[in-house]
Amino acid sequence: MKKQGLSNMVAYALLISITITLSIFVYGWLRFFVAEPDVTECSGDVNVVIQNYSCVTGLATGHLDITLKNKGLFNVDGFIVRVHDRPDADFGFYTLDDTGVPLVPGEEHTISFTNVDLAAEGIDDDITLLEVQPFLLNGDSISCKSIISQKIDCENP
Numbered sequence: 001m002k003k004q005g006l007s008n009m010v011a012y013a014l015l016i017s018i019t020i021t022l023s024i025f026v027y028g029w030l031r032f033f034v035a036e037p038d039v040t041e042c043s044g045d046v047n048v049v050i051q052n053y054s055c056v057t058g059l060a061t062g063h064l065d066i067t068l069k070n071k072g073l074f075n076v077d078g079f080i081v082r083v084h085d086r087p088d089a090d091f092g093f094y095t096l097d098d099t100g101v102p103l104v105p106g107e108e109h110t111i112s113f114t115n116v117d118l119a120a121e122g123i124d125d126d127i128t129l130l131e132v133q134p135f136l137l138n139g140d141s142i143s144c145k146s147i148i149s150q151k152i153d154c155e156n157p
Contacts, residue, residue, distance in 0.1 A: 042134070042135075042136055042142060042143075042144035042145065042146065043073075043074060044146075045072050045073040045074055046072045046073075046074055046076060046134055046136070046144050046146060047070070047071045047072035047073075047146065048068055048069070048070050048071070048072065048076055048079055048103065048132055048134040048146075048148060049068070049069050049071050049148060050066060050067070050068060050130060050132060050148055050150050051067040051068060051069040051108060052066075052067040053065065053066050053067070053130060053150070053152055055126075055127055055152055055153070055154035055155065056154060056155050056156075057115075057126050057154045057155070057156055061115075062114070062115030062118065063112060063113065063114050063115060064083075064096075064112070064113045064118065064127060064154075065110060065111070065112045065113075066081065066110065066111050066112075066130065066132075067108055067109070067110045068103070068108065068109050068110075068111070068132060069103075069106075069107070069108045069109075070103035070104065070105050070106065070107050070134075071105075071106075072105060073105060074105065074136075075102060075103070075104050075105070076100075076102065076103045076134045076135070076136065077102050077135060077136050077137040078099050078100035078101065078102060078134070078135055078137070079097075079100035079101075079103075079132050079133060079134045079135065080095060080097065080098050080100065080132070080133045080135065080143070081095070081096045081097040081098075081100070081111065081130075081131070081132055082094060082095050082096065082130075082131040082132075082133070083096060083118075083123065083127045083129060083130055083131065084127070084128060084129040084131075085123050085126060085127055085128060086128060086129075087128050089128060089129045090129075090149075091129075091131065091149070092129060092130070092131030092149070094121045094122065094123055095121070096113055096117065096118075096121060097111060097113075100134075100135075103134075126153075126154045127152060127154055128151060128152065128153075129149060129150070129151055129152065130149070130150050130151075130152050131147055131148065131149045131150075132147070132148045133146075133147045133148070134146065
């Protein structure tokens with residue numbers, strides 16, 4: 001009759017081991033549903049502006065020239081250039097360049113696209129919106145939230 005205490009101890013040990021095993025399984029399952037850590041963002045002092053642009057339509061002489069300037073306090077590792085051809089567009093749809101070039105503060109860079117480059121992206125109409133988004137490289141590409149958009153008018157020769 002004195003073995004009743006021993007069976008209670010075995011029951012408690014089994015209960016604790018089952019609880020620990022279940023908690024390990026639940027943790028392994030739930031860790032995939034927890035949000036990732038915050039993504040590193042660009043500083044507010046990253047500032048690339050569209051200094052100047054030239055846009056001419058036409059099959060033979062069509063081109064788009066963009067002069068960008070880094071007016072921020074930090075180096076920029078590159079930029080993404082997007083355009084749109086709808087008159088009422090609010091964001092760039094066609095990506096013309098997704099690597100850009102590194103820009104140090106105060107540096108200007110001119111990038112040119114010919115009509116052939118634009119046609120290769122599927123742009124047949126006049127470009128109405130130009131968008132530039134700088135990014136930094138810290139192992140992975142970190143796109144900055146500061147997107148520069150400008151409505152543009154292309155000249156018809």
